[in-house]
Every structure is written in structure tokens, then in C-alpha cells.
Amino acid sequence: MKILYIEDNYVNRLIIEKSMAKYATVVAEENGFKGIELGKSDDFDFILIDLNLADPEIDGFGVLKALKKEGVKAVTAAVTAFAGSDWKKKCLDAGFDLYFPKPVRAEELWVELNEFRDARNA
Amino acid sequence: MYSLENKGQVLLENCEDEPIHLLGKLQSHGLLFGFNHHLKLTHFSANAKHLLGDVSSFEAPVELSSILGTSAEESAREFLKSAQPSFLRYDHMYTILAEPYRIAWSLNDDQVLLAELERVDPSENSASNSSIAELQGFIQNLRSYHNEEDIAVQVVAYFRKLTGFDRVMYYKFDHNGDGEVLAEDKKVGLESFLGLRYPATDIPAQARKLYERNTVRSICNIKDEGVPIYGIKSTAPIDLSLSVYRSVSPIHVEYLNNMGVRATHANSILHLDKLWGMIICHNYDEALHVNFEQRQLTALCADFVNSWLVNSELIRTAKRKTLEAEWLAGFSSGSSELSVFDELKNSFPLLKTLLGISGFSVLQGGETHHHGMHPHGKSVLDYLITNMQTGKVGEFVYTDHHFGKAEATEDTDIGGVALINAGLAEDTFIFFYRPEKKEVYNWAGKPTMTYEKSGRHNLNPRKSFELWQETVKGKSIPWSPDDVKFLSDLTDAIEVKEALVVREAQEKKGYSEVFRSFQRKNEIKKLKSDLEKMQREFTKTEQVIDEAKRVNELKEIVMSNMNHEMRTPLNGIIGLSDLIEGDPEASEDMKTYAGLIRDSSLRMLYTFTRLMKLDLTEIKADKTSAGKVVITNFLDNLLNPVKAKLRLENKTLEWAIHNSKDTLISNPIIKEQIIINLVNNAAQYGGDSVHIQVSAKYLSLSGKRVLHISVEDDGPGIPEDEQNMIFEPFYMGKKVTDRLDEGSGLGLYIVKSYVKYLRGTIELQSQPNKGTKFTVSIPIETRDEDTLH
Numbered sequence: 001m002k003i004l005y006i007e008d009n010y011v012n013r014l015i016i017e018k019s020m021a022k023y024a025t026v027v028a029e030e031n032g033f034k035g036i037e038l039g040k041s042d043d044f045d046f047i048l049i050d051l052n053l054a055d056p057e058i059d060g061f062g063v064l065k066a067l068k069k070e071g072v073k074a075v076t077a078a079v080t081a082f083a084g085s086d087w088k089k090k091c092l093d094a095g096f097d098l099y100f101p102k103p104v105r106a107e108e109l110w111v112e113l114n115e116f117r118d119a120r121n122a
Numbered sequence: 123m124y125s126l127e128n129k130g131q132v133l134l135e136n137c138e139d140e141p142i143h144l145l146g147k148l149q150s151h152g153l154l155f156g157f158n159h160h161l162k163l164t165h166f167s168a169n170a171k172h173l174l175g176d177v178s179s180f181e182a183p184v185e186l187s188s189i190l191g192t193s194a195e196e197s198a199r200e201f202l203k204s205a206q207p208s209f210l211r212y213d214h215m216y217t218i219l220a221e222p223y224r225i226a227w228s229l230n231d232d233q234v235l236l237a238e239l240e241r242v243d244p245s246e247n248s249a250s251n252s253s254i255a256e257l258q259g260f261i262q263n264l265r266s267y268h269n270e271e272d273i274a275v276q277v278v279a280y281f282r283k284l285t286g287f288d289r290v291m292y293y294k295f296d297h298n299g300d301g302e303v304l305a306e307d308k309k310v311g312l313e314s315f316l317g318l319r320y321p322a323t324d325i326p327a328q329a330r331k332l333y334e335r336n337t338v339r340s341i342c343n344i345k346d347e348g349v350p351i352y353g354i355k356s357t358a359p360i361d362l363s364l365s366v367y368r369s370v371s372p373i374h375v376e377y378l379n380n381m382g383v384r385a386t387h388a389n390s391i392l393h394l395d396k397l398w399g400m401i402i403c404h405n406y407d408e409a410l411h412v413n414f415e416q417r418q419l420t421a422l423c424a425d426f427v428n429s430w431l432v433n434s435e436l437i438r439t440a441k442r443k444t445l446e447a448e449w450l451a452g453f454s455s456g457s458s459e460l461s462v463f464d465e466l467k468n469s470f471p472l473l474k475t476l477l478g479i480s481g482f483s484v485l486q487g488g489e490t491h492h493h494g495m496h497p498h499g500k501s502v503l504d505y506l507i508t509n510m511q512t513g514k515v516g517e518f519v520y521t522d523h524h525f526g527k528a529e530a531t532e533d534t535d536i537g538g539v540a541l542i543n544a545g546l547a548e549d550t551f552i553f554f555y556r557p558e559k560k561e562v563y564n565w566a567g568k569p570t571m572t573y574e575k576s577g578r579h580n581l582n583p584r585k586s587f588e589l590w591q592e593t594v595k596g597k598s599i600p601w602s603p604d605d606v607k608f609l610s611d612l613t614d615a616i617e618v619k620e621a622l623v624v625r626e627a628q629e630k631k632g633y634s635e636v637f638r639s640f641q642r643k644n645e646i647k648k649l650k651s652d653l654e655k656m657q658r659e660f661t662k663t664e665q666v667i668d669e670a671k672r673v674n675e676l677k678e679i680v681m682s683n684m685n686h687e688m689r690t691p692l693n694g695i696i697g698l699s700d701l702i703e704g705d706p707e708a709s710e711d712m713k714t715y716a717g718l719i720r721d722s723s724l725r726m727l728y729t730f731t732r733l734m735k736l737d738l739t740e741i742k743a744d745k746t747s748a749g750k751v752v753i754t755n756f757l758d759n760l761l762n763p764v765k766a767k768l769r770l771e772n773k774t775l776e777w778a779i780h781n782s783k784d785t786l787i788s789n790p791i792i793k794e795q796i797i798i799n800l801v802n803n804a805a806q807y808g809g810d811s812v813h814i815q816v817s818a819k820y821l822s823l824s825g826k827r828v829l830h831i832s833v834e835d836d837g838p839g840i841p842e843d844e845q846n847m848i849f850e851p852f853y854m855g856k857k858v859t860d861r862l863d864e865g866s867g868l869g870l871y872i873v874k875s876y877v878k879y880l881r882g883t884i885e886l887q888s889q890p891n892k893g894t895k896f897t898v899s900i901p902i903e904t905r906d907e908d909t910l911h
Contacts, residue, residue: 009690015697019704052686081689082682083731103693103727106700 002027004044004074006035006063008054012102016048016079019106032058036066044074046113048100051080051091061094068095075117079104126165126359127350143332144359145369147348149341151411152367153223153239154351156360161186161198164234165360168349173219173239190218190237194225198235205229210336210364212418215242224414228364238366240414253284253419261426270294270434274305277401277427282307284419285387285412287403291315294399297600298322299330304399312406318566318589324377330397335363337390338421343409344375344384366417381587385410387417389424393431401427439604445476446608453615458623462550462616463491470494477605478556478598480535485551495536495555507541507551520601520609537598540609544616547624552616554609556598565590688730695723729868753779753787753818760794761816764801772811775801780819788903792876793831799869800833800896808837808894820902827902834895840888848886849874873898 001024007013013028020026024045029035032055039047047067051060058066064076075098078091083101091099098116100109126146148154148167156165162183166174173189187195194216201211205227213225222242229235260280267273274292281290289312292305299322306316325333333339348369351360362368370378378386383404391399401424412420449472456465463484466473470493473479481494485503497503520540537558544550567587601609699720703713751759757777765775787793797816804814815834820827840848847853851871873896877884882900 009694011694011698012690015694015701018701019697081686081693083685083689084682102689103696105696 001025001045002043004029004035004039004047005050005079006030006032006039006048006053006060007050007079008052009050012050016106020110023106023110031055032060032063035063036070039063039067039072039074040070042070042072042074044072045117046077047072047074048077048079049096051078051082064095075113075120077113125350126353126357143328143361143363143368145362145371146351146359147369148351148362148365149343149367149369150346150349151240151342153241154365154367155186155189155237155239156351156353157186157198157235157237159202159233159235161195161235163189163354164356165236165351165353167351170239175219186237190225191216194218194237197225198227198237201227202229202235210366212414226366230361230364232358232361234360236362236365240367243413253415256280256283257419257423260423264426264430268434270431271304273427273430275307277423278305278307280423281389281401281403281420285403285410285416287385287387287405287410288312288407289315289404291402291404292399293320293402295322295397297602299325301325301400315566317564319563320566329374332363333388333390333400334392334395334397336365336368337392337424338366338417339386339388339390340366340412340417341370341374341378341386342411344370344378344386345409382406384408387412387420389420391424391427391431393428393435398431442476442604445472446611448472449476450611450615453612454619458619458626462486462544462552463493466552467493473554476608477540477554479554480557481555483551483553483555485549485553486545487548495557496553497536497555503551503553520606537596538601540601540605542609542613544613544620546617546620550616556601558596559594559599561594561597563592563594565592689727692723692727692730696720696727699723751787751790752783753785754783756787756790756793757797757816757818760797761801764798768805768814771805773805773808774811774813775816776814777816778818780817782820785820789880792880793900796873796876796898797831797833799873800898803869803896804833804835804837804894807840808835812837829900829902830897831900832895832897834893836893839890839892839894840886841890845886845888849884 003016003020003024003026005013005016005020005026005028007016007028008030013030017026017028027038027044029038032053035049038044049060049063053059053063060078060080064078067074067076076096077098077100078096079100079102080087080091081102087101088099097120098112100112148169150169152167153170153173154165154167155163155170158164160183162185174184175188185195186198190198194213197213201213210226210228213227215222215224217223218239222244223239224242226238226240227235228238257280260276263276264273267276274294278290278292281287289306289308291303293301294304295301301320301322301324303315303318303320306314308314346369351362353360378384381404384407385405387403387410389401390397391401401420449469452469452472453465456468460468461484463486466482466484470482473482479494481492481496483490483492483496483503485507490503521538535558536555538556540554540556542552542554544552566589568590699716702708702716703720705713708716757779761775761777768775801814801816804812808814813836816831817834818829818831820829822828849870851868853870854867874884877898877900880900882898885897885899886894887897888894
């Protein structure tokens, strides 16, 4: 399985890359636009997006919107240090399938992503 | 040179219009010169021509001094400086053309200076000393007499002695102008005229006016034709009003002739410059010349009578005014409770004296009240009102005889009546009645027949002076000007009093009105100020709310930032630690260390998260959340996973809802937190195989609905000395726990904060080894929680 992780923070990218490596192939991308390009190819199972991207021109929501517009079929998840039910609601309303407040543990992440995918495919 | 003799025939229709002052003639015993203000001759009488000397033509103006001498001229100048209207100045003797003359100066209305001369008879001088002594005696006696009649008697006696006239009369005029002979001194054998009345028409109006201006009138001889007066340049008649020797009007001559009088002398008695009476001397058979000095003495005597009159009138008026003032003061200060009628009744004796009334009536508001003499029929009063009313309130009418013409059929002794209307709010008619005064008038000749018709188409003055007696009935003493004035004052007093009473009542009402409106104004003011205060407070509150909102916003920003900034590095620490721990190439020590790093960080995260949970924005969301849960479902959903987890630890959890199982629970998240924290606490401190029981029930305490939630365990209990501390933040108990991944000491602090937020209470029951029971009481706000049943 393939995971696309769009995140501007090096440490976070490193952690996900390394910790998820045992479950799937992880592509970690720093830039939002580049991330959209990558996502368009549509061969990812899961796309994880950090909301707080460094790029002033686009944030996590913008990336999601673009990807959705492209008709990307992957399970989308917001991964963010913005914690709280408000944020959860915001993300789900914006079209994210899942919401993970940081810090997120790899195992939990993998389980939930698959549960969702299975439920959706069923 | 023109003769100014008025030769026009006077027709008696207009005898009042007869220009008696412009007759242009002089009695023969006097001489007259007229000068202009430059003292140039303008007029002279025919008999003075000889004093002009050689003057035959009058081209050149003739000086006064050339006729009368320089000292006379000086006198004339002096006189002119001080000349006043109606002022006649008697001067001393001058010798003109070797003869002694007395001069009398006057300045007439046309500004002609008149110099009237009379030749002095030397023999007359001796009479003067005794006459003056007699006058002195008369004046001294004046002091002892207090009424006019007594004085009149003295006056006529003096006059007769002085002048020697056959008859001297003191003549007094009444308000109509009719004259009555008050006193008389006459020659023995003559018929007495004492008490006789002469009609007013005997002295026509212009004659009266002259008597008022020129107070001494001597007619020496009615048979004297008189001498004409010449005007040098002017044809205009010369005004002889102030002349001493003015000739007699033909009508007057005829009148005197009809009376048989040959010579007459009259002095005017004046009061306040009006003719009050006269002292009249008559001589029947012979002419009688009253010389200069005698004339002066008569004038002096008359002046003294005038003074006495002034004095006596002043005293009389003052006495009257005092009485009037007494009455007015009494009336004004009397109680306002009494009616007008009662007030008048109370003061009737005084009113009687003042007004000469014998009774009065008051007609007010359809009611009539009488006091004293009064007419017996109401129709009379109505008649009077209709006939006498002027229609204006405050005005009034009065009569001394009208009453006789009223429709009264009763005998009344009322002669005169005065009617006033003294009401403000309504008509208040007050009738004052004067008793009839029967008078017998002895007219000297029928008063209506003062002039007789003759074939000459003019009226001649009456010939008949035969006694004609008239009995006057139905008349009262006429109302004098003083009476009229007092009636006016009385009307005013009544009206003022009424106005004051009304005003008092109005003022009282007005005061209470004013007071009430003042109160109202005050109340309004107070309300306004209260309102302003409230508005200020409201504004303050708004400001506070705004402030709070801003602070809240700020807090939220800070919170979310903090959240983010905490989580991000924590994520890094935890994640990397995990990586190290999971790296097969790491040594056991490094794995252990990494594990410890991760656990420490997790604990930090946990604490941080618990702290964040106190943020009420979460709670707000809780309150507005649409989905309300039934309590049974709520507890099941909440506690089932916990029960499963605790079973792994060999701990049991049970729960029950004792009543109102269908109640929808409000603030589920907060209640969730409360229960979870209490349960976790029990699990953490309860020791191994602890049993935890949660129960919920609804109660009504003092009329308020309350939800009781209790969490009970059979653990070791909490020592009493720690029971207060456990609610403090970060307090972990004295017993050290080695469980690092749980417990922050915040649990009970959170529970306490949430319970406080819900306005509830929390209670602890615990004894060592007897277990622990926490009971939370939360009041139910009925709008938040409703029951399904």
C-alpha cells in the first residue's frame, strides 16, 4: 500500500516515513503544490496532509480541495497539531475522511486508516 | 378808535350764551385803561379820556407812564412779572392829575394789562380803622363756630355793618345749583327771605363761572348806563372777566329790577375753586357805592370763610374717611366664611352712619336677604335691576327719588336707593336704601317759571318772587360724591375679598397641584437619573462583556497556538523515541532510555491535554450540541469501554440509574468528564481488584430538581488529613505511585472545577479501609433537561 504524506516539518516527515515504513510505502512531500501533483497520479491508498503548511499560498485544506477536484480516490486524513473537537469538525466538514491530532502513534494510525478503508469499500 | 360796546340784542333763549364779559362797558364810577405788554395804551374807557391829556390822535403809542406816572409804571412792571391767571391786584393810591386814585391791576386772557381806577373820596378814610378792628373781631369769633350756619349769621351781620346794605344774605348752593338763604341780616320792616330757595337758573352758568373767577361783584346803581370802552387799534371785544367795574348785563339789570333791587354787592364763597355759596347784599331804594376799602374788607371776610370751609371740610372728610377706613378694615379682615350679607349685617351700624341708609338687600344666586328697611316685593328689586343695571359688573347706579316710580304698591319709606353689583363669579346685587326725607321747599317764586314769555318774543327774567311752597316726597337726601366714592370702595372690597377667598382655595388647590406636579417632576427626574444610571451600568457591563469576549478570543488564539506548539515538538520527541525503541540495531539500554523519554513526553502530553480540557470552548460546544442523550444510553456508552479495560486489570465496574430513566441528559461532555475522572481515580487509588459502583438518581430538594451521581469504591479509603488536599491541582497523594503513564494529580481538580461550573456540589465520604464514596449533586435547569414522560 502507498501513503502520501504532505508535511512541511522535517522531523514529522522523518517519523512517519520511518514508523510507517513497516506497513506501507511512504512518500513524504514538503511542498503543497508538489503534493497535489503527486496525489493526482492517484496511486496512493492513503493521503495524509498536515494542515499547517509552510507555503503561504496553500494550506492543508487547499491541498485537499485540489485533490478532491482531481477526483482522487485515496482515503484522506488530516494530521495536525491543531487538536480539539472544533478542528475535528472543521476537517471532516472540509472533506477529510479522518482526523488525527498529533502526536499520533504509527500503530493507531495504521489501524484506523485501514478500518476506514475497509468500511468504505464494503 | 372803536367803541367796543356790545349793542347786540340778547335773546333769552340763549341767555347762558350771553357774552357778559364782552359787553364793552364800564360802570361809571370806574375808569379803565388797557395796555399791551410794552405798556402802550390799547384801550380806555370814555370817562378816562380827560386823563389822557392832550392826546387827540393815537398815531404815536401812548406810554403808561405818561398817563399814570412813573411809579405806577414801576408797579405795572412788577405786577406783570408776577401776574397769575384770575389775579387781581389792588394797588395803593396814586395821584394823577392832582387827584387821588386807587388802581387795580389785572391781566386778562388776551394779555391786555388792565388798569382800573377809582377816585378816592377823602372822607372815606376814617371808616377804615374801625372796620378793620371789626373784621379782626369777626375772625377771632370764627374759631368758636363749628357749623356753617352760625358762621353765616356772623358774616351777614359784619357785612351789613360794614356796608350798610338793606339786606345781606348768606346763600348756599345745593348739589343742583339751587340756592337757599342760610342766614340773613336785614333792615327792620323788610320781608324775610330766610330759608327761601332760589332756582339754579337765577344765576346762569356763565355768570357762575365769572363769580368763580372774579369773587367780588359790585353793582352800585342799576340805573347807571355805564360808559363805553374804546379800543385804539382793535375792534376785538375786550375781555372784562377780571374787571372790577365791568358793567351789568341787561338781563341781570332786569332781574334785579324785578326784585326791586337798586344796588347789589356779592362775594363768592368758593370751595375747591367751585362756587359753594354767596354773600349777597341788596339795597332797594337807593344806589350804594361800596368804596375801595370796603370792597377789600368784604373780600377778606369772604376769604376767611373760604379758609374756614376748607378746614371744616377737611375735618369732615377726615372724619368720614376714618369711618370708611374703619369699615373697610373690618370688612377685609373679617372671616371669609361669612356671606356678604352677614358681613354687611354685622357692620350695619357703621354703614348706616356712613351712607345714611336705613336698610339693605342682597340678591345672590337667586336668593334674597333683607336687613332693615326694605321693599316688600321682589318685583321691585327686579324692576330696579332691569332699569338701573348698566350691565357691567363693578359699576353701579344710585338715585334719590327713583324709588317712587317703582312698581311697589306697598307703602315704603324708602326715598333713594343705590344698587351695586359686587360679584365676581356670579351677580351679587346689593341694594342700599335711604329713607325718604320729606322736605318743604320755600321757593321764592315758582321754580319752573323763572322766565316769562312776553309779546316781545323774548323771555324776561321772572317777575314773581312770591313764596311758592313745595313739599318734596319720595326723595331721600341725595347721594353725595363721597357716598358714591365709598360705594365704589365697598364694591371693590367685596370683590377683592371674594377674589382672595377664591384665590386662597385656588392656591390651596394650586399648591397641591404645584406640589403634585413638583412631586411628579421629582419622580420623573429620579426615574430619569435611575435610567441613566442603568444605562451607564449597562454600558459598563457591555464593556465588560466585550472585554471578556476579547480576552476569550485572545485566550483561544493563545490556547490553540499553545496547543499546536506543544504538540508539534512532542510529536517529534515521542515519534523519534518510538523509532529508537523499535530499531533493532539499538542497544537494550538505548531502547530503555528511548522508552523512558517517550513515557515522560506522553505524560507531559497527557497533563497538557487534561489542562486543555478545562478550556470552556469545548464546553460551550457541549452545551449547544444538538444531540441529547438519554441518561441510560449515556452511561452505557461511557462506561462500557472502561468496564472492559478495567476487567483486564481485574477491577470491576458497575452502574445503575435509579429513577427517571428516560431523562435526557444535558452537558453530557462535562458530566462525562466528571464521571470518568472519578472512576479513573477510584481505579487508580483503589488498589488491586477494586470494585467501583456508579449510581445516578434524580431528586427534588427544597423544590429544586437535582441529579445525584455517586462513584463508590471498596478501596483503602482516603485519610482524613488528605481529604481536602486531594481536590488541589497536581496533588497525587502521599502514596507514591510508579505509574508514570497515568495520573497527573489533576483528576479531582478537574472534577471540582466542572462541578462548580454546573453550580453543583461534591461530597466525599471516606474512611481508611472503609472505601471511598464521591457524591456529586447537580441542579437541573429545566430548560436544559426535560423528561420524556
